[in-house]
């Protein structure tokens with residue numbers, strides 16, 4: 001980017017994805033106020049220019065990045081506010097902020113989850129809670145694990161927004177030596193698919209943990225693409241090509257990559273861990289755990305056939321046996 005004046009970013013979140021996004025953005029002409037809730041991690045970054053808890057190999061550029069644990073300080077003067085905490089915690093992270101704090105800012109959701117209990121997409125929640133115009137809100141999608149960004153592996157992102165200018169601007173911000181970001185206007189389709197793929201990856205992990213092989217998983221993922229299509233086409237019927245990387249690519253990388261938090265979580269469940277012990281074993285958040293409850297509830301009035309989502313829901317929230325649920329799916333799939 002060749003702007004003389006750096007673009008001012010507020011990065012909200014101290015986990016793996018926030019750290020990876022800080023690395024990507026720092027390749028461009030930006031300044032970043034980076035909010036973390038954790039004082040110890042913030043102090044460590046200030047001192048050593050590394051996030052000791054997540055992607056600790058990533059070198060933070062202190063000329064561009066200033067860390068803070070004060071949310072108002074982070075977003076003051078920002079042109080863009082990027083939300084990169086798990087959906088369940090975004091409300092806590094933004095506690096005390098009002099619509100006035102967001103006036104004139106573009107808000108970017110890097111979150112692939114839903115606000116629990118109210119079962120809302122993050123971009124809808126931002127619009128309703130902070131009165132940000134919809135065409136000033138975007139979401140970051142695409143197959144992109146933070147761990148590969150840390151290694152500067154070539155990656156692709158898709159920026160979805162109903163505002164074409166907003167999607168273009170955020171794509172430019174996130175394009176760098178090793179990332180290409182492209183705009184798209186199917187905000188709801190992209191956001192719902194990003195949520196759904198986490199649930200499917202969790203299912204893949206469960207089957208892996210139970211001892212099923214690649215043959216079964218390929219059929220599971222194929223059936224999942226049909227399930228996702230039925231769901232998004234029922235809720236938001238617009239012309240969309242679900243084979244694009246924002247949809248299919250993200251489903252594939254999450255289902256197959258050993259970096260996936262959702263797959264890893266599912267794998268532990270398939271191996272017999274309780275939910276609590278699986279959560280303790282992982283130091284990271286699997287969004288699919290929360291999302292499956294929201295998607296299940298959203299689907300109630302629609303009754304779209306979603307056997308995989310339903311199986312994961314029963315396993316995680318109704319104490320159903322992973323083995324029995326996958327046995328039932330085994331008979332249903334083709």
Ligand SMILES: NC(=O)C1=CN([C@@H]2O[C@H](COP(=O)(O)OP(=O)(O)OC[C@H]3O[C@@H](n4cnc5c(N)ncnc54)[C@H](OP(=O)(O)O)[C@@H]3O)[C@@H](O)[C@H]2O)C=CC1
Nearest residue numbers: 014015016017018038084085086089111112145146284285
């Ligand atoms: N990781 C990835 O490759 C990608 C992630 N995403 C999405 O990015 C979002 C963030 O995920 P990710 O960075 O991976 O998450 P991580 O599991 O790496 O980090 C979790 C973050 O949430 C914070 N947190 C945990 N509990 C709370 C709480 N009660 N209140 C406030 N904050 C809390 C943690 O803070 P602390 O360390 O202080 O506990 C930490 O900053 C998710 O929606 C995910 O789907 C999207 C694309 C890629």
Ligand SMILES: O=C(CO)COP(=O)(O)O
Nearest residue numbers: 142143144145260261262
């Ligand atoms: O969305 C992701 C990759 O595109 C990250 O998925 P996980 O949260 O399962 O690691």
